[in-house]
Amino acid sequence: MNAPDSTLLARQQLYRDMDPHHLTPLWDVLHALVPPKPATPCVPAHWEYARVRPFLLRAGEAITAAEAVRRVLILENPGLRGQSAVTQSLYAGLQLILPGEVAPSHRHTQSALRFIVEGSGAYTAVDGERTTMRPGDFIITPSWTWHDHGHEAQGPVVWLDGLDIPMVRFFDAGFAENGSSASQAVSKPEGGSYARFGHNMAPVRHEAPFGATSPIFSYPYDRTLEALARLERDAPIDPWDGVKLRYVNPLTGGWPMPTMATFMQKLPAGFQGKGWRQTDGAVYSVVEGSGVAEIEAGDQHWRFELSPRDHFVVPSWHTARLNSEAGCVLFSYSDRPVHQALALHKEERLP
Template sequence: MSLTEKPQSSPEREAYYEKIARQDFSALWNVLSDIITPTPRSACQPHLWEFGPAKQLLMEAGELITAKEAERRVLILENPGLRGQSRITTSLYAGLQLVMPGEVAPAHRHSQSALRFVMDGGGACTAVNGERTLMQEGDFVITPPWTWHDHGNESDTPMIWMDGLDIPMLSLFDASFAEGLGEDTQAITKPTGDSLARYGANMLPVDYEKKGLASPIFNYPYARTREALETMRQRDEWDPCHGLKMRYINPVDGGSAMPTIAPFVQLLPKGFKTAGYRSTDATVFSVVEGTGRTSIGGKTFEWKPKDIFVVPSWQEVVHEADADAVLFSYSDRVAQQKLGIWREARGDH
């Protein structure tokens, strides 16, 4: 028998299985090929969510429930293969959050790590552990685990961003904790831009002591990101599988900006088509700029700015840009690498 085969059944064997089941046992040889597979096997499916219809649904929700009443007014992006589980991949969560002008999403904290990727609007703010930051389209914002955070919108337009959290991971480990502050907003004790000034200029305070695994910078402005990508493209050094792809880092140690979620940004020049690529980290993509298409496991998805799509583990992905395109993405790659299980395959191998 191999890992892909199951033993044949017989009346004697079935009677034995019933006997051991009554004592809370089961036979490994009956399930071995299901739980140790030759290649990743997942219910996660490739899928694309268009932003236009999603925004319309969010605005309808804005008429039905307030941000305060909902705690967080969010539409979960449920993977079609994982319905009812609040997952976009087997290990990650994604949702689209709406904060209307004048609203506040109340302060709370939880053991889950969270990212915010701003999709639509500008001028709302997020406060994290006593510091407030303004949010503009394309900004990548971090809420480290167990930090107080609240969101407010003092602008005159609705604000929509994508939330990415490691909720399924913490559920796997039964390590979820959460609590509310009891106030809509937390006290602001630091000036706006304090963390970027302290940690975002290739410097650290002389007596800095690391207090957690997440980056001490919690807003990575898109204007700076885009400028870096544009400068780097002048070298004309394109990775066949990724174009020009960068990872957001923790400036303290050069590791991932988040302990369980790896965020990335990549530039695909007009007409660029990537070579086939597979990796074990199922990945969520958000289109920042440009138009094009992505083939996932042989199925093609056409995309435009603000659309979101997901690539399951170990399915070949090929991107093609009709115009200069920028893609933001996140996955559990950093967690897999820490565990020594991450794997990739470039090209046809």
């Protein structure tokens, strides 16, 4: 039997001696800390709405919106169980509100988006202005603004909640405050923010009401769909994205929120998309139509058959291809603004 290597013994003794001083050797972990390509623990995942919806309705029987504050089922990435995250920087959940309910007023430093999945007639109120929810609408709750939700119509209403909770948690910058009443006082007419900022114009004298966040907090689906249909008819179809538009802050031309980018795209009937990958992980909601998402990483492959109101996630640096025989409309959001602000964003469009 060979004698122990003296260098190895000295190294092991070094580790033992410095451990109480909270010192560890970089050379043991360098390749994990600075990998040759992104090595996310996130995995692709698909939430079929037909399977999820019964659990939402059962939640509606088990707890009220007032008791829960926000009655939401978290879309938790299988690779991040217990972390309330869909990617390492983003949160996703499906929120249910029933007729007569109010989700009470509060505010927090986390930015939030609402994408309406099912039902009409509920409302969200932001900073004293209400907007009525309709399927396909994209609604913003800016950081540190009072907001509440209510439902004065018929039938359940469900929306996708997208927040930067994991990102804010990483920076230890989370604050929250509950309102003094369930519903905030409505002090502005519905549609007022869109009238001021939503027509490629702005008041001559104004301040950005939500700082770096868009002054429009409700982007109606009918106008978005009209733009997509016009481009599908008159413009070239992108081989990777079909017809894809990004939502913008009309005051800056930039992203509507400082931490999250939002997109809407239409895959024309018969679309067979080319592969792409990007460093920003993205969450998708199927608005209408059907299609297939194929995702690859190394020798692993996922295939998701997509139906209306389904949701899926494409993690960082996973190759994805989108196909649709009948045509499909997809909403998505990602953490791209932060990637770009830090000069980290990378994207490849494969042949």
